[in-house]
Amino acid sequence: MFSKASMIIEKNPDAMAYAAARIFINAAEANIKDHGRFNVALSGGSTPRRMHVLLSEKPFGPAVQWKKIHIFWGDERCVPLDDPASNCGAARNDFLDRVPIPEANIHPMSADMDPAAAALFYQKALEKHLPRDADGFPVFDLIFLGIGIDGHIASLFPEDAALDETERWVVVARGGAPDVMRLTLTFPVLNRAKQIAFMISGKKKAKLVRTLFEEEGLLFPAQRIQPIRGKLLWILDAEAASRLTSVLSHDAF
Numbered sequence: 001m002f003s004k005a006s007m008i009i010e011k012n013p014d015a016m017a018y019a020a021a022r023i024f025i026n027a028a029e030a031n032i033k034d035h036g037r038f039n040v041a042l043s044g045g046s047t048p049r050r051m052h053v054l055l056s057e058k059p060f061g062p063a064v065q066w067k068k069i070h071i072f073w074g075d076e077r078c079v080p081l082d083d084p085a086s087n088c089g090a091a092r093n094d095f096l097d098r099v100p101i102p103e104a105n106i107h108p109m110s111a112d113m114d115p116a117a118a119a120l121f122y123q124k125a126l127e128k129h130l131p132r133d134a135d136g137f138p139v140f141d142l143i144f145l146g147i148g149i150d151g152h153i154a155s156l157f158p159e160d161a162a163l164d165e166t167e168r169w170v171v172v173a174r175g176g177a178p179d180v181m182r183l184t185l186t187f188p189v190l191n192r193a194k195q196i197a198f199m200i201s202g203k204k205k206a207k208l209v210r211t212l213f214e215e216e217g218l219l220f221p222a223q224r225i226q227p228i229r230g231k232l233l234w235i236l237d238a239e240a241a242s243r244l245t246s247v248l249s250h251d252a253f
Contacts, residue, residue, distance in 0.1 A: 005232040009241045013201045016237045017050035020199055021060050023233070024051070024142070027195055031141040032068045039130055041072040041143040041185065041193075043154070044087030047201050048144055052094035066101040070129060074143060075154040075173075075184035076109035078118070085178050086111065109170075109183045119170040119183055126169055126189070133192055138169065140193040143185075147200055148176060151208060151220025155184035162186060163221055187224055194230045198222075203239040210243040 010016040028038040042048065054060050073087055081089045088108040096106060107125050110118040130138035145153050156162055157175040165171055165186040173182045190196065200209060212222055225232065 005234060007234040007236065007241075009236050009238060011238050013047075013050060013237050016199065016201060016235055017048075017054055020048065020051040020144070020197065020235050021054040023197055023235070024055060025060055025063060027142045028064060028069060031194075032065055035131075036068060038069045039072065039141045040069065041074045041140050042087070042091055043074050043144045043146045043199070044076070044090070045146045047146050047199050049090060049094050051199070052091055056095035056098040061095075061099055064099070066099050067105070069101060070105045070107060071096065071101070072107045072126075072129075072140070073109055074145060074190070075182055076111060077155075077178065078111045078115055078181040078183065079178075080111065081108075085180070111183075115172040115181045115183060119168070119172055122183060123169045137188050137192050140189075142195045142197065143190060143193040145190075145196060145198050145222075145225065147198060147205065147208070147222050149204060149208060151212070151222050152176065153222045153225060154190070155182035156187070156221045156224075158221060163224065191224075191226060191228050192230070193227065195233065196225060196227055196230060197233045197235060198225075199235050200240045201237045203242065205240045206243040209236065209240050210245075213244060214246075 008019050010019055031038040055064065076087050077085045079085045083089065107129065109122050126138045130140065133139050147153055150158055152158060155173040155176065157173060160173060162171045162173055162184065166188060168186055169189045170183055171186055173184050211219060218224060
């Protein structure tokens with residue numbers, strides 16, 4: 001079960017993408033007003049791609065203060081930027097190369113160096129660009145997450161030692177599809193975000209969604225997302241939510 005969580009259920013993936021784009025815009029406006037910039041971590045996979053496209057189009061794109069937005073990633077596959085599996089490459093194709101965001105504001109995980117060195121390099125990037133909490137961990141304004149059929153989030157897979165990481169911010173992992181080396185943020189970073197937004201789509205995820213919300217115990221990595229001080233939002237389409245017997249309250253995000 002999830003504490004401090006709310007839920008949005010939309011009729012189809014397009015409506016879900018529109019809701020997620022609105023959440024991006026609202027969070028950007030609020031954080032830019034509050035502290036002059038917006039630090040957001042994107043997720044990979046196919047589910048968020050429609051949201052990314054929307055962010056480059058009217059009415060969303062022109063409303064965004066792109067010069068004050070910094071883009072990060074929750075995880076990345078160690079593949080070339082032009083590989084279809086590259087999260088950064090997909091985001092560039094979908095919207096980053098189509099909006100007036102400064103190149104210096106895009107912070108990809110490096111896929112062209114030794115993974116262990118790349119993890120340390122990305123931690124240094126987080127140290128440079130993000131504010132920290134009282135415990136010294138970085139604090140994102142918003143993190144988007146997806147979820148795999150096996151319940152993994154970012155590149156934190158079931159039974160991986162990285163699930164219990166308490167000190168490092170970025171670690172090396174392997175698994176998923178494609179089964180390649182990956183870099184991923186860890187739970188101490190993910191759970192310190194001001195806002196976390198899951199995006200889940202499709203009937204194949206319906207059984208997993210019901211298990212996440214209606215069975216006790218930490219059965220999947222996704223259930224370890226428990227924000228320390230932030231808000232947690234689940235954005236689902238009707239198919240992904242079709243096996244739920246109850247839903248969370250919907251609070252403004």
